[in-house]
Amino acid sequence: MVSTGEPWSLPRVVVAAPASGHGKTTVATGLLGALRRRGLTVSPHKVGPDYIDPGYHALAAGRPGRNLDPWLVGEERVAPLLRHGATVPTPADIAVVEGVMGLHDGAVGRGAYASTAHVARLVDAPVVLVLDTTAQGRSAAALVLGMRAFDPAVRIGGVILNRVGSPRHEALLRDALAEVDVPVLGAVSRAEEVAAPSRHLGLVPVAERAPESEEIVAALADLVTATVDLDALLDLARTAPPLTAPAWDxxxxxxxxxxxxxxxxxxxxxxxxxxxxxxxxxxxxxxxxxxxxxxxxxxxxxxxxxxxxxxxxxxxxxxxxxxxxxxxxxxxxxxxxxxxxxxxxxxxxxxxxxxxxxxxxxxxxxxxxxxxxxxxxxxxxxxxxxxxxxxxxxxxxxxxxxxxxxxxxxxxxxxxxxxxxxxxxxxxxxxxxxxxxxxxxxxxxxxxxxxxxxxxx
Missing domain, CATH: 3.40.50.880 (Class I glutamine amidotransferase (GATase) domain)
Known part of the structure; x- marks a missing residue:
């Protein structure tokens, strides 16, 4: 059992995007399921107040999905809550944190406060940026470069390309991102996408569609296993420094x-x-x-x-x-x-x-x-x-x-x-x-x- 007070080398990664709708939930949920299939104990987390995404995370990871929201709990509790969630009921091998909205979108009128970037800094985790590449080519590299430069304290460790149109499109994107020295950790084509049912406030909660939700989560795990370099992602997650904050009690x-x-x-x-x-x-x-x-x-x-x-x-x-x-x-x-x-x-x-x-x-x-x-x-x-x-x-x-x-x-x-x-x-x-x-x-x-x-x- 990991001590809740001593520094803990917990591999972790934040899944973010330039804006809503790029596929964060698809990738994060799929990652949780794919890593679990590898025999890893995975701790699922969500930036912000959202209740619905953590339900899908919990189904994929087999343990409660938990929220990390500086506005609701205070900055000082974010890392302790991450550690608590990654410790209970058993110590996790890796934590996956899904972001909210765009990487740098915070509480209205409060700059970066409560943004994905803010939480990534608080838990000192590298970021994987999910990019909707629809109707976009070499400019994707400029977008990633701008996201990285906007807050140098946030480390973008790689990207996952989403909604790629063709093998030629993927090659173009990979070449462009190589120019700015950003690794591509995976690529998902438009034909491969898996969608969960939604309603006026977001996705339909897992509890309302239990059999269908299980099928969706399994399909997302299949998708990520087939399209993402999980070894490279794990290597990136292991670059996170030890968590020094004691676990929330x-x-x-x-x-x-x-x-x-x-x-x-x-x-x-x-x-x-x-x-x-x-x-x-x-x-x-x-x-x-x-x-x-x-x-x-x-x-x-x-x-x-x-x-x-x-x-x-x-x-x-x-x-x-x-x-x-x-x-x-x-x-x-x-x-x-x-x-x-x-x-x-x-x-x-x-x-x-x-x-x-x-x-x-x-x-x-x-x-x-x-x-x-x-x-x-x-x-x-x-x-x-x-x-x-x-x-x-x-x-x-x-x-x-x-x-x-x-x-x-x-x-x-x-x-x-x-x-x-x-x-x-x-x-x-x-x-x-x-x-x-x-x-x-x-x-x-x-x-x-x-x-x-x-x-x-």
Whole structure:
């Protein structure tokens, strides 16, 4: 077992691109699957707040996909969280980190902050740049040269050519990149591409298409095995220097268990899961367990009741609009949640589920609101302040989160809102319920877990 405090030579690589749509997820997921087939233990990671790509990563790697987001967790926790993810449940042989958007695209108005380049620097990993070469020839070399020069602290160790038109096109691209001394680690033709199904907020989550998702991940592993020089990529990953940051520790983060030893023998906290509620960071359950809770997943689509002995409920994000009729059909669970008087924390999809209705379909009725799909995408990082005390917040506390939805609620916030940002009120605090559109990574707000367990008393 690798010590969580001593320097650790973890081979690692960041998969990036000049912009969204170049094929990062295709390559990263395929790499995870191909390296795993070689017998390697692979640790999957994703830059940014995205929940969906890590689901594909987890399926390919056989262990949880984890997020690395400086905005949500703080710069100081990024490398420790990488090390934690690469250590649990067993030490990994290599870590693959998929980037977000373009390599240098950070939080709006904050330069490179929270960009793929920022995270690559924080974890000191070489970058593999995925290039969509459609309608592009020798200029690809100029593009790579510019990406490399824009931030010399980010080391671009090679490129993978995507959507190559022909063998002649590939030869042209390889010759051009040789001129700027950038290795080509692989080339994928347009005919070879594998696509995953998508919807209005990105890919369809793995949990919603389990058999098809397994086929897609297997096909991506086949594709990368056939088109990428895995030996060269492994050699590049091994050039990353030892990780010196100690691994993130959930027990230390919550300040020790709130109710006895951190054995999971404390109050039961029910955690929504299943196809309708797929948006949850792995660290949420780890922090709750570290605070002394017994974490019990439940599926609102299928389970007729909350887990036995439930003292608190956490309902994260997902796509309830795609499952509204099925959620409504589970009337027994809706009624139980509508009458549940313990602490409840709900984010985005959870907010909609607790309301009276979603697009006219009945929901739990715990909150006096209606929700509907809209034509507008609300998306972005938020700097919020807790507007009231609740099971997980204290009034006046600053919190960083993000929004990602195409729905609206009526009313837009409760008499007691959950948050304030941009001089507006957001969300609902109603008795022991805290619900809003804001997604928060609890590794950045670990006291939320401890407070929730304490509120079970």
């Amino acid at each position: 959930p027990v230390a983060a919550v300040g020790g268990p709130a109710t006895g030893p951190a054995t999971g023998a404390g109050p039961t906290v029910a955690l929504a899961a299943g196809a309708a509620f797929t948006f949850s960071y792995a660290e949420t359950a780890e922090l709750l367990a570290a605070a002394g809770a017994t974490v019990a997943p439940f599926d609102p689509l299928r389970d007729p009741a909350l887990p036995a002995g439930t003292r608190a409920v956490v309902i994260g994000g997902g796509f309830p609009e795609a499952h509204a009729e099925a959620l409504a059909g589970n009337a027994a669970l809706r009624a139980e949640l509508g009458a549940f008087d313990g602490p409840v924390v709900a984010e985005c999809a959870g907010l909609l589920y607790l309301g009276r209705s979603l697009d006219g379909v009945p929901m739990c009725g715990r909150l006096d609101l209606t929700a509907r799909m809209s034509g507008r995408l609300t998306l972005g990082y938020r700097q919020a302040v807790a507007a009231a005390d609740s099971p997980v917040t204290r009034a006046g506390e600053p919190v960083r989160g993000h929004e990602f939805h195409r729905t609206v609620t009526d009313p837009g916030h409760g008499d007691t809102p959950a948050w304030r940002w941009d001089d507006r009120e957001h969300g609902f605090v109603d008795g022991r319920v805290h619900a809003s559109y804001l997604h928060v990574h609890w590794a950045g707000q670990p006291l939320a877990a401890r407070r929730l367990v304490e509120a079970c008393r």
